[in-house]
Amino acid sequence: MTKETAIIQGQNASSDQVSDQLSRAEHDHIIEVRGLRNQFGNFIVHDELDLNVRRGEIIGVVGGSGTGKSVLMRSIIGLKRPSKGIVKIFGHDFYGASSKEKIGIEQRWGVLFQGGALFSSMTVAQNVMAPLRAHLHLPDELARDIAALKISMAGLPPESGDKFPSELSGGMKKRAGLARALALDPEMVFLDEPTAGLDPIGAAQFDDLIVNLRNTMGLTVFMVTHDLDSLHAACDRIAVLSDKKVIVNGPIDEVRKLDHEWIQRYFSGPRGRAAVVAKDPNHVEDFKEKRSVIA
Amino acid sequence: MQIARFETGHKGDILTLDIFGDWTARHVGGIDAALRKFADKTIGRELIINLKEMKGLDTAGAMMIQRTFHSCQDRTHKSAIVGAEPGQESLLRQVLGHLEPCQIDPPQDSPFVTMLYRTGAGVSGVYYSTLELLNFIGLTLVTMMKVMVNPRRWRLASIAHHMEETGLNAVPIVGLMSFLIGAVVAFMGAKVLQQFNAQVFVVELVGIAVLREFGVLLAAILTAGRSGSAFTAQIGSMKIREEIDALRVLGLDPVEVLIVPRTIALVIMLPVLSFLAAALGIIGGGLAAWATMDISPALFMARTQEMVVLDNFWAGIIKAPFFAFVIAVIGCFQGMEVEGSAESLGQRTTLSVVQALFLVIVLDAFFAMFFLELNF
Numbered sequence: 001m002t003k004e005t006a007i008i009q010g011q012n013a014s015s016d017q018v019s020d021q022l023s024r025a026e027h028d029h030i031i032e033v034r035g036l037r038n039q040f041g042n043f044i045v046h047d048e049l050d051l052n053v054r055r056g057e058i059i060g061v062v063g064g065s066g067t068g069k070s071v072l073m074r075s076i077i078g079l080k081r082p083s084k085g086i087v088k089i090f091g092h093d094f095y096g097a098s099s100k101e102k103i104g105i106e107q108r109w110g111v112l113f114q115g116g117a118l119f120s121s122m123t124v125a126q127n128v129m130a131p132l133r134a135h136l137h138l139p140d141e142l143a144r145d146i147a148a149l150k151i152s153m154a155g156l157p158p159e160s161g162d163k164f165p166s167e168l169s170g171g172m173k174k175r176a177g178l179a180r181a182l183a184l185d186p187e188m189v190f191l192d193e194p195t196a197g198l199d200p201i202g203a204a205q206f207d208d209l210i211v212n213l214r215n216t217m218g219l220t221v222f223m224v225t226h227d228l229d230s231l232h233a234a235c236d237r238i239a240v241l242s243d244k245k246v247i248v249n250g251p252i253d254e255v256r257k258l259d260h261e262w263i264q265r266y267f268s269g270p271r272g273r274a275a276v277v278a279k280d281p282n283h284v285e286d287f288k289e290k291r292s293v294i295a
Numbered sequence: 296m297q298i299a300r301f302e303t304g305h306k307g308d309i310l311t312l313d314i315f316g317d318w319t320a321r322h323v324g325g326i327d328a329a330l331r332k333f334a335d336k337t338i339g340r341e342l343i344i345n346l347k348e349m350k351g352l353d354t355a356g357a358m359m360i361q362r363t364f365h366s367c368q369d370r371t372h373k374s375a376i377v378g379a380e381p382g383q384e385s386l387l388r389q390v391l392g393h394l395e396p397c398q399i400d401p402p403q404d405s406p407f408v409t410m411l412y413r414t415g416a417g418v419s420g421v422y423y424s425t426l427e428l429l430n431f432i433g434l435t436l437v438t439m440m441k442v443m444v445n446p447r448r449w450r451l452a453s454i455a456h457h458m459e460e461t462g463l464n465a466v467p468i469v470g471l472m473s474f475l476i477g478a479v480v481a482f483m484g485a486k487v488l489q490q491f492n493a494q495v496f497v498v499e500l501v502g503i504a505v506l507r508e509f510g511v512l513l514a515a516i517l518t519a520g521r522s523g524s525a526f527t528a529q530i531g532s533m534k535i536r537e538e539i540d541a542l543r544v545l546g547l548d549p550v551e552v553l554i555v556p557r558t559i560a561l562v563i564m565l566p567v568l569s570f571l572a573a574a575l576g577i578i579g580g581g582l583a584a585w586a587t588m589d590i591s592p593a594l595f596m597a598r599t600q601e602m603v604v605l606d607n608f609w610a611g612i613i614k615a616p617f618f619a620f621v622i623a624v625i626g627c628f629q630g631m632e633v634e635g636s637a638e639s640l641g642q643r644t645t646l647s648v649v650q651a652l653f654l655v656i657v658l659d660a661f662f663a664m665f666f667l668e669l670n671f
Contacts, residue, residue: 147399
């Protein structure tokens with residue numbers, strides 16, 4: 001395993017090596033989380049959590065239920081102030097920023113919530129236009145064109161523009177939510193379980209869409225997901241949350257080889273194996289060997 | 296960061312469009328109209344768009360460039376977009392398939408048709424919602440009867456909870472309001488009665504007004520605002536999150552689980568609140584009379600006991616359970632009518648308070664006529 005791609009905190013990389021790598025790579029880290037602690041009452045969700053996200057990558061955050069994946073995302077996007085630690089995004093310390101700076105930062109990211117979180121009193125297109133109207137002084141005609149563009153790019157048919165969220169299926173809501181997240185051409189999007197609740201065809205299309213958008217628009221994508229297929233198909237790197245920390249952050253092949261109980265159970269379960277086979281049929285043998293070794 | 300701009304020109308027959316600056320959503324707002332005007336000229340002509348001098352590009356800018364380019368339909372010969380960097384080129388390609396406009400606003404008919412439609416919907420709405428409300432009242436009554444005969448189905452914990460929410464927690468506000476109203480009635484009455492040198496009748500004024508009307512009405516109005524709206528919001532948000540459906544498929548009757556306990560709790564608590572309101576109203580009136588007219592509390596109480604007969608108290612308190620039933624049923628009914636959006640929840644909550652107040656006042660008027668006939 002190269003240290004460039006997988007940093008295992010506190011295990012086989014000494015702290016000054018880590019900081020050395022950090023200072024070298026600092027300029028292309030779009031998000032830096034340092035020493036994050038989140039707690040609800042006495043229940044500590046995260047403690048001394050570090051995470052880097054590089055510009056232009058698709059990072060998938062995985063972890064068992066209750067390991068605080070969504071809480072981590074909410075801390076980064078400013079919805080849950082951590083009790084300790086620093087969240088740097090686009091080089092700014094978000095929780096130390098002035099409210100004016102915060103508005104500036106918030107225009108540079110887009111967020112897709114789990115259920116889409118569309119404004120229920122507006123049509124899909126009005127939802128997409130909401131951030132445009134709020135932050136940019138655009139002629140109405142142009143705003144409409146941009147909304148139509150984003151709706152189409154998110155994979156919705158043009159006739160869905162004047163539908164209300166209550167008339168949409170779950171998958172369409174997610175696409176509409178993505179269209180709204182992309183409205184301001186953000187540098188970064190946060191996706192909370194983007195493929196949960198979609199049928200496999202829709203989920204695969206959604207993965208393709210995200211990879212495609214990353215490639216053309218240069219997006220950085222932070223994705224909380226449980227979908228092993230998405231992890232294989234879309235993510236460049238995987239951050240695994242466990243024991244209140246990010247225990248590993250690296251490409252999927254390296255993460256999978258790691259000797260950690262939860263990771264092994266996660267990736268070597270029947271679904272994990274199926275996802276590997278789906279991605280690359282040659283892996284079948286590899287896994288058969290592995291199973292025999294474990295057995 | 297540079298402001299987006301463009302320059303037009305022509306090489307012989309071919310139009311040229313040179314792009315400068317940042318063509319990003321933030322910066323293209325000012326030139327959209329001019330670019331559309333230019334695009335009208337290019338229809339059917341050849342066009343070369345030069346991106347060499349362009350600084351930044353995002354999907355909004357790319358969309359505008361592609362839109363302009365596509366307005367020249369004769370692209371057989373020399374029409375081209377030149378000078379794009381590879382990244383910009385892929386962005387331009389990306390937006391290409393997505394230029395189709397889409398509907399933004401919900402479809403709307405002409406104002407006249409809309410007016411007709413709304414008038415019709417309003418009229419039939421009154422009819423159908425009255426029917427539905429009557430239906431709902433019947434359903435609630437029947438379910439209440441069924442629950443009554445079977446003590447095991449009394450949801451005492453739930454009833455107690457709602458009694459606390461709607462009754463106990465309302466004590467401070469109801470008490471304060473009726474105390475103040477009692478005082479105000481005494482003050483106003485004192486002014487008029489003084490002219491006839493009949494200040495002492497302020498006792499009857501306060502006693503009868505507060506016992507017969509103000510106490511119970513105040514309690515009912517505050518309850519409609521506090522609890523009726525809360526019932527609608529609680530049940531409405533449960534409806535939105537499919538919790539009502541979940542109850543149904545679990546074999547639980549939402550009317551029995553949600554509505555009957557709320558109704559029973561309110562029917563028990565509103566008379567109590569009315570009693571409290573009446574008592575504090577009289578105290579308020581007494582103190583005001585003491586302060587302005589030197590009618591001592593002892594005299595005030597003695598005269599109240601003598602002149603304000605018990606009938607007045609019963610005439611007020613008997614109305615409370617009926618008001619309570621109306622408020623609870625309307626609140627729950629409107630909650631069950633919530634559909635889909637947060638907006639619907641808001642509308643229904645407003646409706647619930649307005650309808651409950653309206654019906655309480657109407658009911659009060661009926662009681663007044665009824666008591667008049669009875670000489671009660």
